[in-house]
Amino acid sequence: MNKSLYIKPVLELSPSEYSKTEHEYPNGSSIEYPNEWNQYWLKNLSESGIDDIVPCIKGQFFAELSRISDSTLEIILNTQLEETDLNSEDEICALEGGLTVFFDDIPLIYPQCCSSLSDYKNWLETLEDKPTTWKQIWIGHPMIYVKISNNKLEFSELTEANSPKDKAEFEVDLKEFSNQIINTIDQIKSFQIRVEKILKNGNYKRPQRLADILVNNTQ
Known part of the structure; x- marks a missing residue:
C-alpha cells in the first residue's frame, strides 16, 4: 500500500482570544488528553459565535x-483587528x-510557538x-531543519539548537513534497481572496493591502 x-x-x-469567561484547563497535557483539549478549545471558540470548526490535529488549536x-472567518478577522x-x-x-x-x-x-501563516514562504x-x-526552516520554535539527499527531503527533529543531530528523523519524496507545496500555495491564494472580500464587505480601509499583510506578513 502506498503511503x-x-x-x-x-x-x-x-x-x-475568543473566550468570554474563564474555563478550567484539562487535567493533563494535550498529548495525554487530546479530546479534552479539543473540547476546551471549541467551548472557548463558541463564546464568540464560532461553532463550525473541525479540529485539524487532536489536542491542537488548528483549523x-x-x-x-x-461567517467564522469574519469573526476571526474582526477579533484579530478589533484592537489594532x-x-x-x-x-498589524x-x-x-x-x-x-x-x-x-x-x-x-x-x-510551533510564534508561527504565522506567512511561514509558507520559508x-x-x-x-x-x-x-x-541542514537548513533551518522557521515554523515557530522549536524549529526544524531539512536537507535534500537522493531526491528525498530529509527532516530533523524539532530543536532550539543552532544545528540538529546528524541523523534525519524521517524523509519524504522531494517531488511529491514539492507538488504538495504548489497545491498548498493555491489554497493560500484562494484564502487571501476570501479574506479581502470579507474585509471589503466589513468596510475596512484598503482591504487588498490589509489582506496581504494578514496572510503574507508584508509590512
Missing part, C-alpha cells in the same frame, strides 16, 4: 483554511498558523535553494 503525503495550511486560533466558513491601529501597518499582525505535514494521516510537522525558499546540508 500518502499531504500538506494542509492552517490557522491557529488561541482559545483565550484548516479550506474548512473555515465565511489600522493606520499603522507595523501594528499576521494571522497565526502555518503548514501541517501529514504522512499516512499522522501529523509529522505543524506550526518552505518555498528552501525548495528553491535545494540545500544538501
Whole structure:
C-alpha cells in the first residue's frame, strides 16, 4: 500500500482570544488528553459565535483554511483587528498558523510557538535553494531543519539548537513534497481572496493591502 503525503495550511486560533469567561484547563497535557483539549478549545471558540470548526490535529488549536466558513472567518478577522491601529501597518499582525505535514494521516510537522501563516514562504525558499546540508526552516520554535539527499527531503527533529543531530528523523519524496507545496500555495491564494472580500464587505480601509499583510506578513 502506498503511503500518502499531504500538506494542509492552517490557522491557529488561541482559545483565550475568543473566550468570554474563564474555563478550567484539562487535567493533563494535550498529548495525554487530546479530546479534552479539543473540547476546551471549541467551548472557548463558541463564546464568540464560532461553532463550525473541525479540529485539524487532536489536542491542537488548528483549523484548516479550506474548512473555515465565511461567517467564522469574519469573526476571526474582526477579533484579530478589533484592537489594532489600522493606520499603522507595523501594528498589524499576521494571522497565526502555518503548514501541517501529514504522512499516512499522522501529523509529522505543524506550526510551533510564534508561527504565522506567512511561514509558507520559508518552505518555498528552501525548495528553491535545494540545500544538501541542514537548513533551518522557521515554523515557530522549536524549529526544524531539512536537507535534500537522493531526491528525498530529509527532516530533523524539532530543536532550539543552532544545528540538529546528524541523523534525519524521517524523509519524504522531494517531488511529491514539492507538488504538495504548489497545491498548498493555491489554497493560500484562494484564502487571501476570501479574506479581502470579507474585509471589503466589513468596510475596512484598503482591504487588498490589509489582506496581504494578514496572510503574507508584508509590512
